[in-house]
Amino acid sequence: xxxxxxxxxxxxxxxxxxxxxxxxxxxxxxxxxxxxxxxxxxxxxxxxxxxxxxxxxxxxxxxxxxxxxxxxxxxxxxxxxxxxxxxxxxxxxxxxxxxxxxxxxxxxxxxxxxxxxxxxxxxxxxxxxxxxxxxxxxxxxxxxxxxxxxxxxxxxxxxxxxxxxxxxxxxxxxxxxxxxxxxxxxxxxxxxxxxxxxxxxxxxxxxxxxxxxxxxxxxxxxxxxxxxxxxxxxxxxxxxxxxxxxxxxxxxxxxxxxxxxxxxxxxxxxxxxxxxxxxxxxxxxxxxxxxxxxxxxxxxxxxxxxxxxxxxxxxxxxxxxxxxxxxxxxxxxxxxxxxxxxxxxxxxxxxxxxxxxxxxxxxxxxxxxxxxxxxxxxxxxxxxxxxxxxxxxxxxxxxxxxxxxxxxxxxxxxxxxxxxxxxxxxxxxxxxxxxxxxxxxxxxxxxxxxxxxxxxxxxxxxxxxxxxxxxxxxxxxxxxxxxxxxxxxxxxxxxxxxxxxxxxxxxxxxxxxxxxxxxxxxxxxxxxxxxxxxxxxxxxxxxxxxxxxxxxxxxxxxxxxxxxxxxxxx
Amino acid sequence: xxxxxxxxxxxxxxxxxxxxxxxxxxxxxxxxxxxxxxxxxxxxxxxxxxxxxxxxxxxxxxxxxxxxxxxxxxxxxxxxxxxxxxxxxxxxxxxxxxxxxxxxxxxxxxxxxxxxxxxxxxxxxxxxxxxxxxxxxxxxxxxxxxxxxxxxxxxxxxxxxxxxxxxxxxxxxxxxxxxxxxxxxxxxxxxxxxxxxxxxxxxxxxxxxxxxxxxxxxxxxxxxxxxxxxxxxxxxxxxxxxxxxxxxxxxxxxxxxxxxxxxxxxxxxxxxxxxxxxxxxxxxx
Ligand SMILES: Cc1ncc(C[n+]2csc(CCOP(=O)(O)OP(=O)(O)O)c2C)c(N)n1
Ligand code: SF4
Ligand SMILES: [Mg+2]
Numbered sequence: 001x002x003x004x005x006x007x008x009x010x011x012x013x014x015x016x017x018x019x020x021x022x023x024x025x026x027x028x029x030x031x032x033x034x035x036x037x038x039x040x041x042x043x044x045x046x047x048x049x050x051x052x053x054x055x056x057x058x059x060x061x062x063x064x065x066x067x068x069x070x071x072x073x074x075x076x077x078x079x080x081x082x083x084x085x086x087x088x089x090x091x092x093x094x095x096x097x098x099x100x101x102x103x104x105x106x107x108x109x110x111x112x113x114x115x116x117x118x119x120x121x122x123x124x125x126x127x128x129x130x131x132x133x134x135x136x137x138x139x140x141x142x143x144x145x146x147x148x149x150x151x152x153x154x155x156x157x158x159x160x161x162x163x164x165x166x167x168x169x170x171x172x173x174x175x176x177x178x179x180x181x182x183x184x185x186x187x188x189x190x191x192x193x194x195x196x197x198x199x200x201x202x203x204x205x206x207x208x209x210x211x212x213x214x215x216x217x218x219x220x221x222x223x224x225x226x227x228x229x230x231x232x233x234x235x236x237x238x239x240x241x242x243x244x245x246x247x248x249x250x251x252x253x254x255x256x257x258x259x260x261x262x263x264x265x266x267x268x269x270x271x272x273x274x275x276x277x278x279x280x281x282x283x284x285x286x287x288x289x290x291x292x293x294x295x296x297x298x299x300x301x302x303x304x305x306x307x308x309x310x311x312x313x314x315x316x317x318x319x320x321x322x323x324x325x326x327x328x329x330x331x332x333x334x335x336x337x338x339x340x341x342x343x344x345x346x347x348x349x350x351x352x353x354x355x356x357x358x359x360x361x362x363x364x365x366x367x368x369x370x371x372x373x374x375x376x377x378x379x380x381x382x383x384x385x386x387x388x389x390x391x392x393x394x395x396x397x398x399x400x401x402x403x404x405x406x407x408x409x410x411x412x413x414x415x416x417x418x419x420x421x422x423x424x425x426x427x428x429x430x431x432x433x434x435x436x437x438x439x440x441x442x443x444x445x446x447x448x449x450x451x452x453x454x455x456x457x458x459x460x461x462x463x464x465x466x467x468x469x470x471x472x473x474x475x476x477x478x479x480x481x482x483x484x485x486x487x488x489x490x491x492x493x494x495x496x497x498x499x500x501x502x503x504x505x506x507x508x509x510x511x512x513x514x515x516x517x518x519x520x521x522x523x524x525x526x527x528x529x530x531x532x533x534x535x536x537x538x539x540x541x542x543x544x545x546x547x548x549x550x551x552x553x554x555x556x557x558x559x560x561x562x563x564x565x566x567x568x569x570x
Numbered sequence: 571x572x573x574x575x576x577x578x579x580x581x582x583x584x585x586x587x588x589x590x591x592x593x594x595x596x597x598x599x600x601x602x603x604x605x606x607x608x609x610x611x612x613x614x615x616x617x618x619x620x621x622x623x624x625x626x627x628x629x630x631x632x633x634x635x636x637x638x639x640x641x642x643x644x645x646x647x648x649x650x651x652x653x654x655x656x657x658x659x660x661x662x663x664x665x666x667x668x669x670x671x672x673x674x675x676x677x678x679x680x681x682x683x684x685x686x687x688x689x690x691x692x693x694x695x696x697x698x699x700x701x702x703x704x705x706x707x708x709x710x711x712x713x714x715x716x717x718x719x720x721x722x723x724x725x726x727x728x729x730x731x732x733x734x735x736x737x738x739x740x741x742x743x744x745x746x747x748x749x750x751x752x753x754x755x756x757x758x759x760x761x762x763x764x765x766x767x768x769x770x771x772x773x774x775x776x777x778x779x780x781x782x783x784x785x786x787x788x789x790x791x792x793x794x795x796x797x798x799x800x801x802x803x804x805x806x807x808x809x810x811x812x813x814x815x816x817x818x819x820x821x822x823x824x825x826x827x828x829x830x831x832x833x834x835x836x837x838x839x840x841x842x843x844x845x846x847x848x849x850x851x852x853x854x855x
Contacts (some may be wrong), residue, residue: 197854207850213842216649218641235850240840242648242831247674251641254634258614258645261632262653263838266645284635374851382842413838414630414646415653420608422625424633425617433580433625434633 001187004057006065007134010082011074014046016127020072021052022369023131023152025198027144028056029371032189035198036061036483037369038556043223043307049081056138058187062335062370062483066560069184070137072130074113076100083107089183093133109137109179116170125167132168136175138186145172197372201365201480204336205295206231208343209267210239212382214293216259216266218244218252223307224363225269225297249274253281257290261423263386263413265347269295272314273304279321282356286326286448288423289401289409291350291357293343298362300554309554310363312479312527315536318358319505325445327452329357330505331461334482336372338502339365342461344380349459352385353408353452360504362527364556365480385411392417399430403443407451453506461503465515471497474519475566476545478504478533481525484557491563501533507540516543523547523569527556571605573598580625589740589766589777590619593687594626596743597658600750601627604654611654614643616668618660618694620687620766637667644680644825649837651826654754655682662692665701665721676730676759680825683753683760686723687740689768690775697771704809707774724805724817727761728798733822734760735801737814739784740767741777745814752816758824765812780812787815795819 007024009017018039025035036055042048053068055061067087073079076099079092083105086092091109094101098114111133117125128149135145145168153161199207206228209217219229233243242259246252249270256266270278275296285292296318300311319330329349333339343359350357387395387410395412398419402409409430414421422432427444429435464482466489468474477485478501489498499515501508516522524534524545529552534545549565551557576598584590601611613624617636624631630653634642639657647655657664664672664686675682691709692698698711701721708715727735734756738746746764753760765784767777787793787804793815794800801818826832 197851199854203854207847207854210850211845211847213840213845215837215840215842216645218645238849239845240834240837242829242837244648246641247670250638251671251674254638254641255645255648257634258632258642258647259649259837260645261642262612262646262649264649264840265842266649280635281638284638288632288634377844382844384842414612415610415650418609420628420630422631422633424625424631425635426633431579432631434583434622 001185002069002183003187004055004061005069005184005186006053006055006067006087008051008053008068008071008082008085009074009130010049010051010071010078012046013042013044013048013050015074017050017052017074020127020130021054023148024134025054025369027131027135027140027148029198030144030147030194031140032194033057033186034060034195035369035371036063038064038364039367040555041308049078051082056186058189061487063487064556064558066558070134072134073099074126074130091137091184111171111174113171116174117167120167120170121163125164128164128167129171132171133175136172137179137184139176142169142172195371195373197374198369199336199372200367200369201333201336201339201361202227202297202367203231204339205343205359205361208340209293209347210235210241211377212344212347213265214241214267214347215264216242216256217268218246218255218266219269220246220249220252220274222271222274224299224366225271225295227366228269228295249277250281253278253292253294256292257281257285257288260290260292261414263416265351267293267295269297271297271299272301272317275314275318275321282328283322283324283326284425285356286322286324286328287425289354289448290423291354293346293350293357293359295359295361297366298360306554308363310480310527310556311552311554312362312481313529313532313552315360315478315504315528315532318360319536326448327353327355327456328505329355329456329503330360331357331502332360332479332504333365333502334464334479334500336370337375340375341380342502344382345461348383349456353456354411355452355456360479362480387412387417389416395419400432401428401430401444403430403447406455407447408455457506460506460508463508463511463515464500464502465498467497468499468515469518471495472520473497473523474499474516474521475523475525476501476533476537477525481527481557484559484562485525487559488562488566491559492566504533504536507536509540512537513541513543516541521546523549525549525557525562527551571602571607573602576601576608576628578626578628582626583622584619585770587769588619589689589768590623590687592740592743593685593746593764593766594623596738596746596750597623597627597685599743599747600754601629603747603751604754606654610652611656612646613656613658614639614646615658616663618663620658620660621663623658637663638671639663640668640671640675640684643682644675644678647680647682648831651681651832651836656754657682657684659684659686660693661686661688661690661700661702665723673730676727676732678825679733679758679822681757683750683762685750685762685764687766688723688763689766689772691768691772693768693771704774722805722808723761723763725802728801728805728818732761732818733758733820734816735805735818736760736762736816738762738764739780739814740764741781742784742814745786749816756819758822765814783809783812784814785811787813787817
């Protein structure tokens, strides 16, 4: 009996690997298992090789494994590509007749998937057959498969539903009749209930934005950020949100700033290349003190890089982006939950401190699904930090950039207040008019940089740690590596700790120093080539890393890879 | 309302004699005529001499980045359609650096007015060629004369389907202020290209040069500004005689109408306390 196993669905782009994968996620989730699924897809719409990999376990899991117990090849090249990633007792489900496979391999489990699909009426039922096969091999009750298919095709005709269920049934029965290795049976669950939701990182950001009162989202499509825009768009009518596809990323951020200045909570999202185009706008947000939330979903660069793959190489870029000196915040969520809460926080903090707030994520977190229990809406309350319409009526002699202790001048909304508001990207007076006065310049820089940074630091999100103060070896990471680092630490109890940074700017240096003060070895685990977090830690705390585990092949860490790397380094 | 209601306390930083003064006067006159309160008007600008104008008017002002006034203006308009949004821009700002935004905002057709101070030169950066500088004109950078053919903004706007296309002259303030009123009252994107002598850096296109050439298009009420073919002809009339006035004007559905936002409460009026996301989460169950 296994307490976890990985299932990989592999095929060409356009063959529906994701459809099968998502259905399986839901089937096993509803049986009460925990699931984690990552997507590996190419920057093409047809052909090539895509795969969807699901980890199914009796406990929460948050990272992929290197090897899969069950691999389903939907086309012949998948067999060759993924054979070496079949686990020791694992199997490769293939269709010998269809693929013309001659060679023998003890892992091969031949299923006439195409024939079964055609028998149900059409090859388009292949996905349902595959679903049934996996369910049959693992041995979950067929009713779960049936219910999921009913749900997927709920808007289709009755005959479509029936045929898909038939197809799945034929795959299920075939597997049940012909597959007899007890080894691949999952351990029964020890009483956990179902977790109600299945979300990927981008879903959590989109839902967080809706909850936070985002009313305007302008962006230019760029993988892997685009699904945030389309998810918000899907709910835009219901929640009174305007989603506008801008002519370019420069327009996207400037539109968001215009809407924010006018009084609407605004957001934009992109990847590194688009963010490069937004950079002057980030600086404008800093200078004009206009709140804006920007998602930067990283993918491997430079330039176009690997459009659909993952990397964490924009940390240095994002914390420094923008000419001149001004305060900003950069969050780096490491889980679905953090993505949700930090998105709400991003809107609150952006408005409260009147600064740009960046959410630094990446393709791995953006596109990976996990079952979640739901969100605690009291944990991150939505709060407003503007002069309300009522208050506005009583205000006279308003100065948009009034100098004060906090560095944050009360922000009025145009037309709510009787007076007019001047905002400028040139250096300006308290009234917002252009000035070249040296003394005033210094006061304004102090306001935008020193005072706001101090305020922001006091509100910084604390690092997440595990056994950091007691372990000899402490792994440090930011963003999407949290899940895999956490599992590695759990797999090696008592020897190793972790510090994960959900906020990388302003850097919580004092917390980091406290957490790392007993560590003999600090090792940074990063999806980039230069160890940017390690260097940031050194700059901000003086703590050097004594080893680095860096991965920059455009693929995420998997648990086995990290454990192996740790073995080498220790 | 009268002109004094729009008086700003900020010191004007233009060269004496600059055509921008005429435009400023025309703008204030138009505002007085429009009868809207300063608090309900938003001027958005980029960077350049023209882009400083909002500081010299009492109204809301967002003076943003070079070339980027249009996206800011549209964002603000979408968030609060009740605002009267006016962009003041230069020929470099609007036709050069921000060209892509001009192109796509004509297509977007939000209800905003764009006034381009076209001095056929980069004023603020001291005299380099702009997209509208005539071929052959020498500058400190184009030392052998401008090689690129000039951009014809009105023809461009017509080709892109703009619903309101006009040309004014900084030396004809009364006439210009009437165009501005008409543009603001027009529903949808309105472009006014204003001939603006730069007395310091453009020694070719002077007040004198423009005065000898401009004529008012519709003084006798015989010009049909709804006819696109004549509009193209008038837009292309350059440089022997240069028509000023409304060259083209038709009713089109605005962005706000097409998206339905004009029929709903403004985004800025939304109550964002305790938004119920349970319905959304259901889709992920
Ligand atoms: C990104 C950027 N590039 C260049 C500049 C420098 N710059 C400021 S204004 C300007 C040209 C202004 O020309 P125009 O828009 O015609 O305005 P004018 O000064 O003639 O009224 C330039 C190149 C800048 N501020 N920002
Ligand atoms: S440089 Fe030219 S455009 Fe600028 S203020 Fe002087 S005269 Fe006017
Ligand atoms: Mg100019």
